[in-house]
Amino acid sequence: MNVVVKSELITRSFSNNNQPSKAIIGLHGWKGNEFVFEQFAKIVNLDNAHWYFPRAPYQSESGEGFTWFHGSDEKGWEYEKTISGLTNLLKKINSHGFTNKDIYFIGFSQGACLALEFALRLPYAIGGIIPIAGFIKFKEKVESEGTKESKRTPVLLFHGNQDEVIPVSASITSHSILKRRKNPVFLKTYDAAHKIPIKIAPIIREFILDTKDFNLV
Numbered sequence: 001m002n003v004v005v006k007s008e009l010i011t012r013s014f015s016n017n018n019q020p021s022k023a024i025i026g027l028h029g030w031k032g033n034e035f036v037f038e039q040f041a042k043i044v045n046l047d048n049a050h051w052y053f054p055r056a057p058y059q060s061e062s063g064e065g066f067t068w069f070h071g072s073d074e075k076g077w078e079y080e081k082t083i084s085g086l087t088n089l090l091k092k093i094n095s096h097g098f099t100n101k102d103i104y105f106i107g108f109s110q111g112a113c114l115a116l117e118f119a120l121r122l123p124y125a126i127g128g129i130i131p132i133a134g135f136i137k138f139k140e141k142v143e144s145e146g147t148k149e150s151k152r153t154p155v156l157l158f159h160g161n162q163d164e165v166i167p168v169s170a171s172i173t174s175h176s177i178l179k180r181r182k183n184p185v186f187l188k189t190y191d192a193a194h195k196i197p198i199k200i201a202p203i204i205r206e207f208i209l210d211t212k213d214f215n216l217v
Contacts, residue, residue, distance in 0.1 A: 009054040009055060009057060009081075011052055011055070011089060012053040013052050013053070014038055014050075014051045016047060017050075020048050020050040022048055022127065023049070023093045023096070023102055024041070024104045025051075025053075025054065025086075025093075026052065026111075027054070027108070027114050028108065029110045030060065030067050030068075030109060031064050031066070031067065034054060037051070037053050037106075038051070041053075043198055044201045046208060050096070050098075052089065052093065054085065056068040057081035057085055058070035058081065067110065068082045068110055068114045069114075082114065083118065086114075100124045100126050101125065103127055104129070104130065106132070107130070109133050109165070110134070111134070112133060112134020113131070113135055115129050116134065116174065117138065117142065119153060120146040120153070120183075121150065122150050122153075123150075124147075124150070125150060125152035126153050127208070127211075128153065130207065131157055131174070132196055133165070133166055133194055133195075133196075134159075134174070135171065135174060136173070139173075142177065143177060146181060151181055151183055152184075153183060154211045155178050155185045155186070156186050156188070156203075157171045157186065157188065158171070158189075159171035159189050160191070160192035160193055161190070161192075162193045163192075163193055163194045164193060165193075171187060171189075184211070188200070188203060
C-alpha cells in the first residue's frame with residue numbers, strides 16, 4: 001500500500017496483481033476519506049485491477065471527514081480543487097500505462113454524484129461509471145455540458161429502494177437522463193437503505209470484466 005500526494009488530492013492505492021489491466025477510482029461519500037473504499041475493493045475481488053482511493057480536498061462542515069463540494073446552494077459551491085485533483089489523477093493513471101478505456105469510476109452517495117458529473121464532461125470515453133446511491137444534481141448542465149465522446153461511456157447505476165437519504169427515484173431520473181443522452185446504461189435496485197451491500201460486488205466485477213454481458217440500453 002502506498003500513499004501519493006498529487007496536486008490537492010491524497011490518494012491511496014491497492015492492487016493484488018503486478019500487471020493490472022484495469023484502473024478503478026473509488027470516490028467516497030460525504031464525510032468519508034481515502035480508507036473507506038478499500039475493504040469493498042477487496043470484496044469485489046478483481047485480480048486484474050489497480051484501485052485508487054483519493055481523499056476529497058475539502059474538510060466537511062462538521063469537521064469530521066471530507067467533502068468533494070464545499071458550500072451551499074445559497075452561497076455557491078466550491079469544487080475547483082476536486083476537478084483539478086481528479087484531472088491530475090487521471091494523468092497519473094495514464095502515465096502508469098492505462099488507456100482511457102481501462103479506467104472506471106465507482107462512487108458512493110456524494111462520490112456517485114461526482115463520478116457522473118466529472119466523467120460525463122471528459123473529452124473521451126472511459127471504461128465505465130458505477131454510481132451507487134447517487135444522483136445528478138445539475139441535470140440541465142450535464143445534458144448541455146456532457147461531451148459527445150462521453151456518450152460512449154457505459155454506466156451501471158445502483159440504488160437501494162429503502163434509501164431514506166437519497167431516494168431511489170434519483171437514480172431512476174439519472175437513468176432517464178443517461179438514456180436520453182444515448183449512454184449505454186443499466187439500473188439495478190436492491191433491498192437496502194443508504195449503503196453499499198456486499199451482494200452487488202459480483203455484479204460490479206462482471207460489469208468491469210465484460211460490459212457486453214449487460215442489457216445496456
